[in-house]
Amino acid sequence: AEPEEEEEEEDLEEQLEAAVAEMLATSTEQWAVEARVVAEQRVKEFSGEMGGILGRAVKRQEGVFYVTPEEVVPGSPVTIHYNKASTVLAHCGSVTMHLGFNSWNKPLGEAHGGPVVMEEAPAAAAPAAAAAAAAKGPAGDWRTATLTVPAEALSIDFVCSDGGEAWDNNHMSDYHIPVDGAAVRLEARQVAQVEEMFEECYEELKEASIEDLRKTFVRRRVKDRARQGSLATMRKQMRHVLYTEPEVVQAGKPVKIFYNPRNTALSGSPEIYVTGGYNRWKHSQPFNAVKMAPSTSKGKEGLFELSLDVPQDVCIMDFVFHNGITPGSVYDNRGDLDYHFLVTGGSDAAGNPVKEKSLHVVHITVEMAPVAKVGGLGDVVTSLGRAVVEEGHKVEVILPKYDVLKYDQVENMQKISNFSWGGTNNNVYHGKVEGLDVYFIEPENGYFNCGLIYGTDYLHIPLTDPERFGFFSRAALEWLLQSGRQPDILHCHDWQTAPCARSFWEDYQPYGLHNPRVVFTIHNFNYGVPLVADAMAQCNKATTVSPTYAMEISGEAAINPHLSKFHGIRNGIDPDIWDPSVDPLLPLNYSVANMVEGKAAAKAELRNRSQIQHNDAAIVGVVTRLTHQKGIHLI
Template sequence: MKALTKERTLRTFLLSQKHIVYTDPLDVQAGKTVTVFYNPANTVLNGKPEIWLRCSFNRWTHHMSPLPPQKMFPSENGSHLKANVKVPLDAYMMDFVFSEKEDGGVFDNKNGMDYHVPVFGGIVKEPPMHIVHIAVEMAPIAKVGGLGDVVTSLSRAVQDLNQNVDIILPKYDCWKFNNVKDFQFHKSYSWGGTQIKVWFGKVEGLSVYFLEPQNGFFSVGCIYGRGNDGERFGLFCHAALEFLLQSGFHPDIIHCHDWSSAPVAWLYKEHYRHYGLNKARVVFTIHNLEFGANLIGKAMLNSDKATTVSPTYSQEVSGNPAIAPYLFKFRGILNGIDQDIWDPYNDKFIPLSYTSENVIEGKRAAKEALQQRLGLKKADQPLVGIITRLTHQKGIGLIKHAIWRTLDHNGQVVLLGSAPDPRIQNDFVNLANQLHSSHNDRARLCLTYDEPLSHMIYAGADFILVPSIFEPCGLTQLIAMRYGSIPIVRKTGGLYDTVFDVDHDKERAQVYCLEPNGFNFDGADAAGVDYALNSNLCLVQWTRMVQFIM
């Protein structure tokens, strides 16, 4: 199933570029001739009298590289130009850019990333890179938000592509030790006026090095929230680079995340690039610009490439002073979820394993189990799930409105989440007391963290609401779709990039070779929530959509 999903996903990705570039055949084979089709109308080369293809292989490293520029000619379909290329037997990747003249001029190089198409059946495999993530969160052992999920999921995905991945993490005293396998002492060294013990273990199949400064910086019972967080994480970043140097590591890529490991970017450039770690390039990813903008700006300056977690969020923050000077090396790459961790076919927390083939039976069983566990009325009413941190970013006013509107529509609602701000937490405690007395059989607010219950809600809910005021990417809507729950989201950040409205987004979805997969709404007011809820709670023919989004 996983192999088929990967094959289908790759094909969908290749087709999603078809309005600009595609190949025939779509699956490029080593030793064969392939036709490259290109539509300059959707690029910076629009209107140029000539277009030239400049092609190479194996990420521009092939011994035949690059091929002589080749003039492109009109194809039969009218919109695209075409050129034929013979693919060598020792190719594993096809690389190309386009130009207006044989000797250059204006280039379309996909904003500095170039166009790449995998080659199959070659006699040479791509050599692995060594990638090191330096981060302060990692799911499930030290997770506060989406950053922790992405560090784990991205590392597993890249490792699955046969790259070598290591993670460097602080050794907290509040971590979930039972999720670490083969835990053992590795070495110790002195840095920053303290001894640093290094431990090694496997987390979700990934190699992780845990740094434990003996000054007690990470023996404070929490990940964030101390008055000296900047000092704590600054020491960790410097100690991580020192560990790489002293251990003889020579990574190709050092990947740091958000403000908490942003110092890695300039510490590497100022202290390590010329002293033994000269091979590495630094990638910096912004997961949320709400915190540490000054540190983020300095990391943007010093990194080789900078990314954020969705294309729309990259546009939304492009005018920020921390970002604006560095747009030439900044792009949004959509987050994903780990389909092994979030898998309704292999989930120990739900009553019945299911795929898109038996999703109706699987979700019905999960819904009944959820209703029974929470003491809700066992009824075939639409059930709206809300799984979130209760902060202003997540749209707490819209959440409250949606709860009452769902109940007005004779639906059921389950909320799982807690607030770091005690005032917001108390406000929702009062709301829970009110709902549990007035709508006891149709509403339940669980104001805590409960991983097993979250799986049950994803599987048992008909709809998952994510009304965020801003959302760099969001994983909730992606997990919801994985479990066959229809997402209801506000049009912002990655929510807009991943959820295509049933009524208004058919053309936008088609650009990505997709179909509408949920409901989204404009505005941060009650009217937008009402539109989405009024549309979906009355939705009858939703079986096909549920199967598609899975």
């Protein structure tokens, strides 16, 4: 490992040790309360299960098995006699008895370590004639196994097999033998069992909490590395135009900026000026039209440079460049985005960290994973929302309340308000989905009680999908207005909520919903082109799912007139949702350390479920819809 990585690992371990120590000092009482609740629940469940077992347990099943002696006493030996001739094992050779006790709570067998191969019973040990007559064959085919009844046993449980593929499990009910006095001891032991179980539950909770904390630290480190890698990539992508020395700018320290006009609209300008500021242009010490000096350093010919002392109370630097200070001068403002560099270590006069102002973002969407997902749109809304929250911003999602929502994936859904609009009453519900605040709008006109998300165009009802989603788009804006919200960003998605853009500017921005700006994202340009074209014209900024897709559709008539505000931003994935180390759906959780074993287990499970042959063949998984847009034709 590199020295920096080793130092980072040591820092992580120290931070983790400190966090564990703090957890141990503050969480013991909480663990104790939770452990007792879990222990009581487990004992209650066990008692209920054992009561059911004892209710059907018998010491003799005529023609199949019986025990000697009839008294089954804890600590004493007992022999189980089994007639294989009366079961599915009639034509098998040897018989193996698989034993356990207390509803298979613990295994039994030779030295309590495994199944027992039963012995042939001597003729004298055969049952009475009546029982023999009931058996298959003249006298049956009896086998025996002897064991000592464990002191804590309430029932003895067994099934039999031929040691291979044939099994007798009493028609999927297993065989159960009651231990004498079991019902009384079961009731008397419940209090003691809670105390015994409490210690076990407490240790489980403690270990699980520490493990969760460790995984949280590891995920945080992975995210920090990814974030730093992304920032480094952004600096590299900008380096052909602008870069700094040092590469990472620190608050309260000097920095030198280098600008290359040859790759901008200022190419060929003999003079370059920079106008700058801090904290998204909101700092009290901006600088205006400072002339940059031609660089004289070797390898930096043609560049312009400027040295600055970065104030202590900043978190970001802002620049635009121009070739003069008179009217008509040409400006380079990076396509209306301006140039920005993050600054580390900023703090105010009281020593508090300086951070960017938190934004309030509202997504208006008809899909959201996992509660209402059809395609990638739903995934993006959820993963983007969670990522923006992690950056310290406020995110809310507005979604139709479909009757086909996966309600079990919504946490604590409750009706919070209603409003009259669009000729109907509209109920508003709130719930949490993947940690995000989601508001569900339910119009009482039944638009979203039709058993599906898309497809009403083909049903025999007097409305279409564009009508339903157009209604929802405006209802979402109406609720924002009536609820008094003033978000910074309204983010609408694809043709379904494209009507938000025009409706906002014409019907809501002049009448009270004055603060937001509109972002529109194209996830799939194959549908609703007229609606997409209108939203492109009305929005402040437009994005699509990757730079490549942006180039592919940039020539379209709906897109081309608005290229100055159109940006391709590659979709990412949520590293928490797609984390194989904690994914409950995998047969074996894995990380980098056991990736080969984990992937092999996943492949084996997929082959088993799908009955795929050829174990040595590679299996490639593609999470996508089967459409041309996704490249299925290439496969």
